[in-house]
Amino acid sequence: LGGVMRLALVALAALQLGAADEPQPRLLQQADLVALLEARHPALKRPSRCPTRPKLLGTVVERELAHDGESFLQGLAFHAGTMYESSGLYGKSSIRVLDHRGNGTVLRMNLLAGTEKLGSLPGGAQLNMPAKRYFGEGLTHWRGKLYQLTWREKALLVYSAATLQLELEVPGFGHQLQRGEGWGLTNDEHHMYVTDGSSTLYIVDPATLKVVEKVEVTGDLPPDSSRVHKPKPLIMSKAGFSPQSKSIRLINELEMLPNGLLLFNVWYSDYVGVWDVASRCLVAWINAVHLNRFAHKRRRGACTNGI
Numbered sequence: 001l002g003g004v005m006r007l008a009l010v011a012l013a014a015l016q017l018g019a020a021d022e023p024q025p026r027l028l029q030q031a032d033l034v035a036l037l038e039a040r041h042p043a044l045k046r047p048s049r050c051p052t053r054p055k056l057l058g059t060v061v062e063r064e065l066a067h068d069g070e071s072f073l074q075g076l077a078f079h080a081g082t083m084y085e086s087s088g089l090y091g092k093s094s095i096r097v098l099d100h101r102g103n104g105t106v107l108r109m110n111l112l113a114g115t116e117k118l119g120s121l122p123g124g125a126q127l128n129m130p131a132k133r134y135f136g137e138g139l140t141h142w143r144g145k146l147y148q149l150t151w152r153e154k155a156l157l158v159y160s161a162a163t164l165q166l167e168l169e170v171p172g173f174g175h176q177l178q179r180g181e182g183w184g185l186t187n188d189e190h191h192m193y194v195t196d197g198s199s200t201l202y203i204v205d206p207a208t209l210k211v212v213e214k215v216e217v218t219g220d221l222p223p224d225s226s227r228v229h230k231p232k233p234l235i236m237s238k239a240g241f242s243p244q245s246k247s248i249r250l251i252n253e254l255e256m257l258p259n260g261l262l263l264f265n266v267w268y269s270d271y272v273g274v275w276d277v278a279s280r281c282l283v284a285w286i287n288a289v290h291l292n293r294f295a296h297k298r299r300r301g302a303c304t305n306g307i
Contacts (some may be wrong), residue, residue: 009062014201030189033258046259050281053220054274057286065104071096075139075185075253076306077146079161085306086139086148089141090146093136095146095164100269108147110164112136126167129153138185138253140192142206149194150174156182156209157279176211177202184254184264189279193254193262199247216263217248219282222271248282255307263307 007125028036038045040208055265065122067073071094076084083100093112099105103226112131127253135151145167154174158167174180175270177196184195191212203213250267259261261283270291274284 005278030258037258040125044257044259044261045107046261046276047279047283050276050279051283054222054282055124055284057274057284059286059288065098065100067104068106072251074137075148076255077139077186079141079142080122084139084141084161086144086283088151090135091132095136095139097164108164110159110166114245125168125246127166127169128155128171138151140185140187142187142192147185150187151183152181154180154182170209173209182250183252183267185252186262187258188256193256193277195251195254195264197250197252197267199249201251204253208231215280217251217273217282218246218274219248219273221246221248222285222287228252253305253307265305265307266304268303271303272307301304 026061043055057136065240069164070092071085071087072089072092073085074088077084077086078100078307081096085094085096085098087096091113095110096106096107099107112134114131117127117130118125134155134157136157137149137151139146139148141147141161143256144161146161146164148157148159150157152174154172155161156170156173158170159165162237172198174182175195179196179199181196182194186193187206192206192209193203194211196202199217201215201217202211204210205212224300249275250269252265252267253264254265259275262277263286264273264275266273270277270287270289272286273282274286275281276283292302
């Protein structure tokens with residue numbers, strides 16, 4: 001929940017959940033991860049073909065974690081038993097490691113709040129601007145590194161996942177995005193996926209950090225979306241689009257599942273979309289409206305965010 005007080009750990013409704021005290025699994029291969037995901041969460045099984053209409057899924061809350069209300073949550077990432085958070089706002093942006101097994105305590109943090117043109121940890125990489133002038137956005141873990149988008153600074157920041165030390169700035173990365181803004185970021189072990197707040201999904205080569213493909217995300221709206229996407233409309237009408245094929249704009253935070261389904265937030269909406277990357281179609285909407293009971297909307301822009 002961006003900029004608010006609680007993190008909710010959720011699972012799809014009507015699923016058989018594993019026991020809370022089950023042993024930690026061994027590191028699994030991709031095929032094992034897919035089998036485990038689809039066995040425990042059949043609603044997220046990748047369909048053999050694109051559905052006529054996206055199905056509507058619900059959620060149940062498994063557990064709550066406390067969340068720092070001063071952290072304007074922009075992205076979550078989970079890798080090898082560690083939960084990472086990217087927070088935004090100028091002078092308050094950070095990378096954090098959260099205690100997801102406990103109560104959500106911040107275990108480590110790198111705060112981009114200084115006036116120096118350096119990372120906030122000793123030995124940090126040189127920045128083009130003072131650290132406080134970066135607004136952190138989407139986050140993903142890639143081969144021992146954390147990649148963090150910035151909102152309007154057009155920079156991609158690279159950290160050590162082990163120490164959170166800033167190691168590299170990739171200036172100008174955002175010039176490849178039509179709106180020039182960084183919003184959401186994830187990967188599938190082959191490519192990175194980036195959003196800029198439009199209906200476009202950018203596919204990036206991790207080796208070169210260049211955009212190699214652009215995909216427009218389209219599909220039917222969830223049934224009661226008209227009341228959950230204010231103040232900006234969820235749909236951007238375009239000539240030639242039928243009522244069954246609309247551009248879904250304001251796509252924000254991303255999370256890739258091991259079977260190639262991409263979960264995405266829509267800013268100001270309490271729904272999470274499920275997109276089939278290979279088939280290029282909208283598979284489902286996950287209704288998370290009831291999570292708003294966790295959200296004390298004390299600042300502009302606070303809504304369901306972070307997957």
